[in-house]
Amino acid sequence: MDNDLERAVFAVKDYDLAATLTSGQAFRWRLAANGWEGVIGQRWVRLRQQRGDAIEAETFGEAGDWQWLRDYLQVRVSLDAVLAAFPTDEPMKAAVASCRGLRLLRQESWECLASFICSSTKQIVQIQQIIALLCERFGEPCAVPPGVAPAWSFPTIERLSRASEAELRQCKLGFRAPYLAGTARKLLDRAVDLNRVANFPLAEAREELCRLPGVGRKIADCALLFGFGFEKAFPVDVWVMRALRQLYFPRRRPKPRRLRHFIETHFGPRAGYAQQYLFHYIRTRRGQEGLS
DNA sequence: GGCCAGGCGCGTA
DNA sequence: TACGCGCATGGC
16 A cells, blocks of 8 residues: 555635534544644545635545545535525524634534434533544554554444443443444444435435434434535534524523424525534623623 | 533323 | 433533
């Protein structure tokens, strides 16, 4: 194998790489001395934003035509087109103004689903720790340049289905351990087939994912949005719920039914992007404007 | 030391 | 359909 550092540069517009990689959709990116280091598929990758209008990428070994990275970063998506699909209300304007350039990534579906099974009632830092442990223990080592921290691929369905609950608990999964193991086994048995889910309409895709242990509506929506490309999926976690209540229903108590209807009708065909802006906005304005 | 974290599953009203 | 609770673990 020809182990060389290969490099490419992608022209981008309205792309905030740092905000995107740290926005709670992917959990394997670390800021090192020479840029953001992570793993995509079996490849170690380093990314750097050059000024505002380019992303420089390096990998170690065969990079091929780099389409795998264009897909992951979604560099061809026009942010203008995304923002044009948003509602024009004040909360959305404020959310976009707070972080223009925030993007959605397109991750591998199994890794994305498994990552979010690990995420319930955990802070982002802890999710990163759990996933790092899983990769180190059950993944395969990646080729990395000399002097760079070791890196591992995300564990396969097959490998995690063979992991015992005790082994998973050692990765700090806690009560999520049987969920992750159970989901891996069900996928291995083809009781649920992720390749088929990709071609379903949103509601059916969600229903199918919810048949997996540890996967409810929120985690299903995260996987559908970040791992399958369903742009209308709108994951509601505690932060997004907080944003919706404070920004759209102040001093009211919308019932769950009403809230779901609002979400499905208000945010348009790219609601998932809108959700990501609201998530980032409410999390970063904590402590400001007297809001708790 | 108490509260909270990119929730889910299950029991109950 | 809508709550309430337990479930591990760690950051603040």
